[in-house]
Amino acid sequence: MHDVVIVGAGPVGLFLACELGLAGCSVLVLEREPQGRSPLKAKPLGLRGLSAASVEGFYRRGMLDDLVAASGTHEVFGPVAGPGTSPGADTPGAPRAGGHFAGMLLDPAKVDVTALPFWLPSPAPLRMPTDLEAVETLLAERAARLGVEVRYGVAVSGLTQDDEGVVARAGEDEYAARWLVGCDGGRSTVRGLAGFEFAGTGPQLTGYVLEGTIADSEELSFGFVPTPRGMYLRLGQGYIAMMDFDGGAFDRSRPPTRDHLQEVLRRISGTDVTLSDVRLASSFTDRSMQVPSYRRGRVLLAGDAAHIHSPLGGQGLNLGIGDAMNLGWKLAATVRKDAPDGLLDTYSAERHPVGAAVLDWSRAQVAVMRPGPIGQALKGVVRDLIGTGDGTAYVFTRLSGTWVRYDLGDEHPLAGRSVPDFRLKDGRHIGDLLRDGRAVALDFSTDHRLSGSAKDREGRIRYVTGPVDDDLGLGAVLVRPDGVVAWAGERVPDPVAFERAADRWLGGPEI
Known part of the structure; x- marks a missing residue:
């Protein structure tokens, strides 16, 4: 019997596996896909932005240098401190990119990182780009070094639990553990098998991302482009994202065809562009759902298995990494039987409000992006607010994750926050x-x-x-x-x- 079985070998499941392996737990990860890699996880469709909170997680486990190398990035946001630890570390300077709200870009010059609560210079940048393939490869290699076993091509189809443990079934095979964590994404099998309620708001849009060739690409502008019929985002020559406010009507059980994508792109952009070919494509919606508690008995959920929302602003990966960082040490202490009473229950108590806030943040962006006079009116107000120093600071704290403060019952303003990166006189942080x-x-x-x-x-x-x-x-x-x-x-x-x-x-x- 393993201490913990994790279902799902994405970034959240692998990060959690590494945390548990670091603490000496025996961990088995089950992944339904026959292999971990997918072209949708590589650049450009796999591009993601890591927030300050997520970057800190990699930094505090000694993985930041390797993550930077794997990501191949030279773009970071915010001054950093410490030679050679991250891009630009030797030459702190003005940030290059500050993120966006509903496609409205923040002005980096208006972001004063020194005004963040209890901020100290750190080798970890406040934001950095990466891709899912780089993150998963790094974490899978670390998990292997820590003694974690990952089995691919194992689709969990049954689950039973009692006071002593959990048994997951996949075909004729059974996998027993003291605890089981579902990190198996927005369509989580574990969530359904364990009987978690999943409630929230339905979709207003269908989103698409694609990589292909546009025959007459000069008709499309770069960046976020709002139109009377939705919004599109063009990054590079062949990468397009689109938001079609169709009420989520597209049937996501089938892949979008070239003809369908071309029709949506023409309608949203108001052009006659031609998609010569589509190499990769996927779709998403803005459904915003969450389980009321992240634990049922000996089964826990993390990442998209516990909460889903639109990918606007790149919050999903960061929210999941935060779940894994919060849960890992608490579950390990519970496995070792040296956890204080109620420690594991603080996982849901702390992370559920954070997830709920991110869902609302996503809903607000969709409301602002909605075509028509109401959406346009909201956008005008928000644009004016973001144009102010205080407005920029507010949005940036939300995007960076620096707003998070857990209620630990301690009135000190630093309690419950991420620790500032204090630097000792001997040079250690x-x-x-x-x-x-x-x-x-x-x-x-x-x-x-x-x-x-x-x-x-x-x-x-x-x-x-x-x-x-x-x-x-x-x-x-x-x-x-x-x-x-x-x-x-x-x-x-x-x-x-x-x-x-x-x-x-x-x-x-x-x-």
Whole structure:
């Protein structure tokens, strides 16, 4: 019996597998496709943008350099710190791209990254482009090094669970585990088999992405182009995305044909362009659905299996990676039987509100993009707001993921946020200290008053003393394995408060 079976070998499932493997869990990943790679995951159709929160996840596990190399990117957003860790690290400067809301681009010059909450320079850029193939290849190789087994061509068709574990069935084969996590996408089999409710709003549009040849491409503009009948996006010579407000009427059980794509493109663009050939194409909708809880017994969901929405703004991959980062250490502690009471339940409690907010963010963009006078009126108001400094800052915090703050019941404004990348005088960053998946207690106080309490939990906490380049007025911080601040102490930190926070998130002292 494995500790955990993960269904789905996409980026979310593989990231979660790596987190569990890092913690010493026995993990089996089942993927229904016969091989992990797909032309839809490679560039250009597989292009995605990683938010600050996702980039931090790769950085804190020592994968950022490899991700940059695999992605072949030289475009990053925001100043970074630390030689050779990411593109542009030696020459911090103005960002080149700031993202968009409903096709309205942010002005990078109006994004002041130093005004972000508790921001410190970091080797991790605030945004960077990648592609699904690069992410999956990197994570699959890491998972293998950590002892994770991935089996392809295994389609789960049945599932039973009791108080002791879960059994997944695929044909005549059975796979038993103490826990099972569905990371099998928007059409999740696990979600249905385990009886999760899935509710939300239906589609207003059908979207298409395609790579092909356009005979008279000069008739189409580059970038986001709103029209009276929808919107299209042209990137490069042969890449087109289209949003057709048909109420989601296209039958997505069949691939779109060249003739259908040409008809949609002509209608939306108002041109007579000809698609000479279509090499790759896929479709999507803006259905926005979510399960009410990410756990049912010993079955959990992460990524698109737990929530779906339109891909506008590139939030799906980032939301799923956040799920995996949050769940991994909590499930590992539960497997090891050293988790404090209720720890695993905090996964859904923390991530469900984040998912709900992203769904609303997606719905708002669709409302603004909708053709007609109402959509145009909304777009005018939003465009004016985005044109202001405060409006740009608001949209950017949402796109970057820096708005996320979990409610941990601690009033300190840093508690529940991603930890700033404190830099010790010896050159190490706190991101470097999180690589082994343990919590970190960083003590800047002159008398190192947390040492006794931290050393009592040395198997779960890496205790490190300062000083640091900029302590932001703090005396100490306790950082969870996922990089979230569990507790922050002032100049003279209170050891009793530290112990309470450590007990809550990491369990009692070692015996």
